[in-house]
Amino acid sequence: MGLLLGMALGRLRLEAHLRARQQEQEALLQRLLQAQEEERRRIARGLHDDISQALLALSLRIDDLRDRCTPGASLDRADFSALKQALYDALDEVHRIIFNLRPQILDDMGLVPAAMWLAQEHLQRRGVETSFEVSGRQRRLPEPVETVAFRVIQEAVVNIQRHAQATSAHLALTFKPDALDILVLDNGQGFDPNQVRVHPGQPRGLGLLGMRERLALVHGTLTITSKPGQGTIIHAHIPLAKAEPQSREGGAP
Numbered sequence: 721m722g723l724l725l726g727m728a729l730g731r732l733r734l735e736a737h738l739r740a741r742q743q744e745q746e747a748l749l750q751r752l753l754q755a756q757e758e759e760r761r762r763i764a765r766g767l768h769d770d771i772s773q774a775l776l777a778l779s780l781r782i783d784d785l786r787d788r789c790t791p792g793a794s795l796d797r798a799d800f801s802a803l804k805q806a807l808y809d810a811l812d813e814v815h816r817i818i819f820n821l822r823p824q825i826l827d828d829m830g831l832v833p834a835a836m837w838l839a840q841e842h843l844q845r846r847g848v849e850t851s852f853e854v855s856g857r858q859r860r861l862p863e864p865v866e867t868v869a870f871r872v873i874q875e876a877v878v879n880i881q882r883h884a885q886a887t888s889a890h891l892a893l894t895f896k897p898d899a900l901d902i903l904v905l906d907n908g909q910g911f912d913p914n915q916v917r918v919h920p921g922q923p924r925g926l927g928l929l930g931m932r933e934r935l936a937l938v939h940g941t942l943t944i945t946s947k948p949g950q951g952t953i954i955h956a957h958i959p960l961a962k963a964e965p966q967s968r969e970g971g972a973p
Contacts, residue, residue, distance in 0.1 A: 884908025
């Protein structure tokens with residue numbers, strides 16, 4: 721009897737130790753991802769405040785030089801126009817990098833406008849017919865939830881852009897009183913999710929693994945439905961009551 725009791729106590733201690741280790745690992749992962757987001761914010765602010773402003777100032781200088789250009793000079797107005805267009809292209813690229821690092825629209829306006837921008841930038845502009853749907857009471861959510869949801873949507877639409885060879889896609893956000901549901905589907909070539917689990921080191925596998933890890937931090941789940949030749953459905957579910965007891969103020973009514 722004493723032996724059985726000792727074994728049971730030992731098992732309980734082991735289970736408690738394993739739970740503690742798992743909680744420590746989850747806390748460490750959460751701190752790492754939070755630090756990553758903060759670093760993204762810092763770099764994005766630096767690009768916006770320094771490089772973007774410098775490019776805009778250079779644009780004004782080009783305008784001034786063009787206006788002072790005399791007929792017959794080695795550089796005519798067409799040359800200045802081409803130079804300014806190259807400058808605008810560089811500025812657009814800086815803005816794209818800033819948005820991918822940490823979109824200001826996510827911080828200022830929330831998940832829905834940021835998700836709409838993702839769909840337009842990565843899908844519609846590249847010829848993928850895209851529909852967007854929002855249901856339930858749209859509102860601002862806790863920052864960790866909005867960040868995780870945005871990164872999940874970002875990975876999903878980038879996968880469509882890079883891998884799916886899709887002609888149409890649909891993105892849906894459902895705001896429930898106690899949960900947020902994200903649905904991203906496409907009519908592309910699809911894939912075998914089991915093969916991704918077997919070979920997680922592939923680019924698509926790493927992206928899906930990152931989505932699962934981020935969702936786990938807010939007690940969310942990820943469901944992937946796909947078959948070769950039959951498109952892909954990605955469903956993320958985030959229970960808001962567990963993720964954060966209260967939403968932030970502001971946002972859409």
